Amino acid sequence: MKGYRLNEVFAACPPGFESVLLAEINDLDLPLTKAPKQVIGGVELDCPDRQTWSQVAAETNLWLRSATRVLARLARFPVHHLAQLDKRSRRIDWSEVLPTDCRLKVEASCHRSRIYHSDAAATRVFKAAADGAGAHPGGGTNEDHFKILVRIERDLCTVSVDTSGAPLYQRGAKLETAKAPLRENLAAGLLQLADWHPAAGEALMDPMCGSGTFLLEAVGLACRRAPGAQRHFSFENLKMHDPERFAAQKEKAEDQALSVSPVPISGSDNSGGAVGATQRNLERAGFSKLATVQRLDISEVRPSAATGLMIVNPPYGKRLGRESRDQRQLYGELGQVFREQFAGWRLALLTAHGQLALATGLDFKQVSVAIPHGGLRVKLYRHEP
Numbered sequence: 043m044k045g046y047r048l049n050e051v052f053a054a055c056p057p058g059f060e061s062v063l064l065a066e067i068n069d070l071d072l073p074l075t076k077a078p079k080q081v082i083g084g085v086e087l088d089c090p091d092r093q094t095w096s097q098v099a100a101e102t103n104l105w106l107r108s109a110t111r112v113l114a115r116l117a118r119f120p121v122h123h124l125a126q127l128d129k130r131s132r133r134i135d136w137s138e139v140l141p142t143d144c145r146l147k148v149e150a151s152c153h154r155s156r157i158y159h160s161d162a163a164a165t166r167v168f169k170a171a172a173d174g175a176g177a178h179p180g181g182g183t184n185e186d187h188f189k190i191l192v193r194i195e196r197d198l199c200t201v202s203v204d205t206s207g208a209p210l211y212q213r214g215a216k217l218e219t220a221k222a223p224l225r226e227n228l229a230a231g232l233l234q235l236a237d238w239h240p241a242a243g244e245a246l247m248d249p250m251c252g253s254g255t256f257l258l259e260a261v262g263l264a265c266r267r268a269p270g271a272q273r274h275f276s277f278e279n280l281k282m283h284d285p286e287r288f289a290a291q292k293e294k295a296e297d298q299a300l301s302v303s304p305v306p307i308s309g310s311d312n313s314g315g316a317v318g319a320t321q322r323n324l325e326r327a328g329f330s331k332l333a334t335v336q337r338l339d340i341s342e343v344r345p346s347a348a349t350g351l352m353i354v355n356p357p358y359g360k361r362l363g364r365e366s367r368d369q370r371q372l373y374g375e376l377g378q379v380f381r382e383q384f385a386g387w388r389l390a391l392l393t394a395h396g397q398l399a400l401a402t403g404l405d406f407k408q409v410s411v412a413i414p415h416g417g418l419r420v421k422l423y424r425h426e427p
């Protein structure tokens with residue numbers, strides 16, 4: 043496999059969050075051969091050898107907040123027809139990576155390439171892995187299954203193993219959801235996109251907290267809690283996994299965690315069900331003493347500190363129809379309470395409709411790129427004092 047072997051890790055994130063993810067990766071100070079490279083949909087990390095590659099995969103899974111998953115890239119080679127794909131994927135040392143007799147699923151995608159039949163490509167690579175490591179067909183989602191991803195782009199094939207398993211936004215604590223919940227990695231990415239810096243003393247409040255996603259992620263950021271500390275990852279079953287080293291990585295993460303938040307983190311919602319769900323989600327995460335939550339209408343919310351960031355994801359429909367009158371009124375109330383009560387605070391508002399942002403009567407100087415969420419494209423509107 044000389045020349046084709048890769049020791050690369052790819053951290054994938056939702057579109058629009060690449061720069062946030064890159065900043066998170068730079069903060070980890072990983073042993074890489076060169077600076078991590080931001081590309082569309084994620085960040086590429088080049089490792090010096092297989093041992094570092096597996097260490098970096100573990101560290102990134104454990105710590106990255108805005109990533110969706112982490113792939114370990116095994117090989118890259120030019121390919122022009124299926125017989126060549128078969129031959130080249132058999133040169134991968136599968137037994138070095140996969141445990142014998144494991145269950146495996148291969149997913150392939152082909153773009154602008156002579157090989158265009160993705161199912162046929164997946165079958166070839168599966169057979170090579172099955173012969174190389176005695177793998178059996180499997181679902182690729184459960185803990186004891188592995189997923190291999192094959193991407194053929196302009197006749198160049200990249201073969202990766204998924205090291206995360208369940209997507210990274212499934213942190214293990216938010217088991218209850220209210221209406222239209224955000225994914226954890228999206229909420230964490232939005233807090234960072236809004237330039238929230240708890241260490242600089244800025245409080246945080248979400249007055250329409252739903253199931254509490256912003257609060258959970260805010261506590262994680264402020265108290266330096268590793269987002270993956272409570273879950274299992276697919277790499278823990280890979281042959282190259284070093285359980286002792288991973289236990290040490292987790293222990294180091296625990297040592298860094300703060301037991302008190304440096305700033306007040308609070309949430310509210312006018313739905314009793316949502317407040318209850320948030321409270322139980324915070325408890326499951328071990329964060330119940332690190333954030334407060336209460337039942338309040340938007341008109342009743344008041345600041346928890348002299349300065350802070352209000353981050354909020356109010357309801358919005360797919361289209362702005364006649365029923366949107368209530369929504370415009372709600373956004374108007376939000377704008378009014380913010381103007382009258384929150385002098386010195388910043389606002390970050392997530393919505394799918396610019397007209398609803400306008401209905402707040404606030405001036406938004408910074409608007410993010412469109413971010414896919416729940417079948418819609420939402421934007422983060424930022425108001426600074």
Ligand SMILES: C[S@@+](CC[C@H](N)C(=O)[O-])C[C@H]1O[C@@H](n2cnc3c(N)ncnc32)[C@H](O)[C@@H]1O
Nearest residue numbers: 222223224250251252253255312313339340355
């Ligand atoms: C889109 S959801 C927020 C989802 C949340 N970000 C999450 O990840 O779970 C909007 C929330 O606004 C709340 N809400 C609607 N009208 C409100 C009002 N007048 N005052 C306070 N909360 C309100 C709803 O109960 C709902 O939980």
